[in-house]
Amino acid sequence: xxxxxxxxIINHIQEAFPNxxxxxxxxxxxxxxxxxxxxxKNLFQFLYSNPALQFQFLTDLCGIxxxxxxxxxxGVVYHLHSLVNNxxxxxxxxxxxxxxxxxxxxxIFKSANWQERETFDFYGIEFxxxxxxxxxxxxxxxxxxxxxxxxxxxxxxxxxxxxxxxGR
Amino acid sequence: MSIQIADAPPGIQGQGFFATSLDKAVGLAxxxxxxxxxxxxxxxxxxxxxxxxxxxxxARFGSERLSFSPRQADLLMVMGTIAKKxxxxxxxxxxxxxxxxxxxxxxxxxxxxxxxDTYSVLQGIDKVIPVDVYVPGCPPxxxxxxxxxxxxxxxxxxxxxxxxxxxxxxxxxASYGIK
Numbered sequence: 001x002x003x004x005x006x007x008x009i010i011n012h013i014q015e016a017f018p019n020x021x022x023x024x025x026x027x028x029x030x031x032x033x034x035x036x037x038x039x040x041k042n043l044f045q046f047l048y049s050n051p052a053l054q055f056q057f058l059t060d061l062c063g064i065x066x067x068x069x070x071x072x073x074x075g076v077v078y079h080l081h082s083l084v085n086n087x088x089x090x091x092x093x094x095x096x097x098x099x100x101x102x103x104x105x106x107x108i109f110k111s112a113n114w115q116e117r118e119t120f121d122f123y124g125i126e127f128x129x130x131x132x133x134x135x136x137x138x139x140x141x142x143x144x145x146x147x148x149x150x151x152x153x154x155x156x157x158x159x160x161x162x163x164x165x166x167g168r
Numbered sequence: 169m170s171i172q173i174a175d176a177p178p179g180i181q182g183q184g185f186f187a188t189s190l191d192k193a194v195g196l197a198x199x200x201x202x203x204x205x206x207x208x209x210x211x212x213x214x215x216x217x218x219x220x221x222x223x224x225x226x227a228r229f230g231s232e233r234l235s236f237s238p239r240q241a242d243l244l245m246v247m248g249t250i251a252k253k254x255x256x257x258x259x260x261x262x263x264x265x266x267x268x269x270x271x272x273x274x275x276x277x278x279x280x281x282x283x284x285d286t287y288s289v290l291q292g293i294d295k296v297i298p299v300d301v302y303v304p305g306c307p308p309x310x311x312x313x314x315x316x317x318x319x320x321x322x323x324x325x326x327x328x329x330x331x332x333x334x335x336x337x338x339x340x341x342a343s344y345g346i347k
Contacts, residue, residue, distance in 0.1 A: 137253075137288075138252075138253070138287075138288060139252045139253050142287075146287040146288070151287075153285075153286055153287065154285045154286065154287075155281065155285055155286060155287055155289065155291050
């Protein structure tokens with residue numbers, strides 16, 4: 001790792017956003033922080049433009065679904081890379097399934113555009129302020145979000161899979 | 169090397185003339201000069217390439233020329249997994265082909281979705297277009313693909329000229345929403 005330490009980053013974030021951080025943990029030297037979903041965009045702007053941090057590369061953005069975690073079932077996971085400091089960080093933000101809305105970070109990272117569309121496509125998380133939030137990989141007519149855990153993986157239109165052949 | 173010539177259909181032969189029914193003559197010509205359109209999306213497509221190459225050489229069966237335009241093709245060969253998003257493309261290609269047209273589904277995925285029993289994959293191309301011959305296998309050997317082609321040739325050879333105008337055929341097309 002580069003010149004930054006995990007504790008320094010936490011200090012920076014807590015100084016700028018006192019109530020933002022929910023938890024933080026470290027696995028294999030990479031820090032994961034969970035933050036309140038309502039200030040994600042401000043946080044990213046801060047991480048991007050702060051001269052000491054300069055997290056200017058969004059490596060990955062994806063969704064996740066924990067059906068048992070009531071009130072924060074759906075999550076968005078961001079991976080950021082500070083090229084200047086050679087430093088990586090993982091940020092998670094959770095939203096309730098009843099109102100899965102989170103701010104878009106497209107205005108900060110252009111690359112978030114398609115990744116947020118993909119996350120919307122598969123998990124139904126709405127990114128507020130996204131310029132073109134519609135399905136990207138699945139067919140437009142699809143009327144559910146296939147990677148949410150309440151939906152079966154198998155295609156429901158299959159006719160040759162007779163359960164009696166499989167002893168079910 | 170001997171040159172193989174297709175046998176003449178049954179008919180009446182005399183000095184200087186040969187009489188047979190028109191659909192038999194037409195069927196003979198069509199069956200031995202099919203222009204296949206390959207629609208290869210995955211590993212079955214690789215087996216198809218082997219089928220067309222010198223070892224197996226599908227040209228021996230009259231399919232000398234692949235047509236890469238659906239407008240000149242007689243036979244649509246769908247080889248590989250067709251995602252639901254690709255379904256309308258397969259259908260469009262089929263619609264662009266002129267009658268008479270035949271379809272062969274090569275491999276488990278094109279026939280039934282195969283192992284990809286999942287939300288994103290079309291569970292067999294017969295959900296969007298009518299299929300004449302299914303070739304099983306994952307992927308099928310080139311011999312099996314050639315067997316499928318010869319099965320198509322039998323269909324082509326024996327097809328009555330009026331089949332495409334019959335009520336059954338119209339009903340089949342209507343069931344796919346094709347007029």
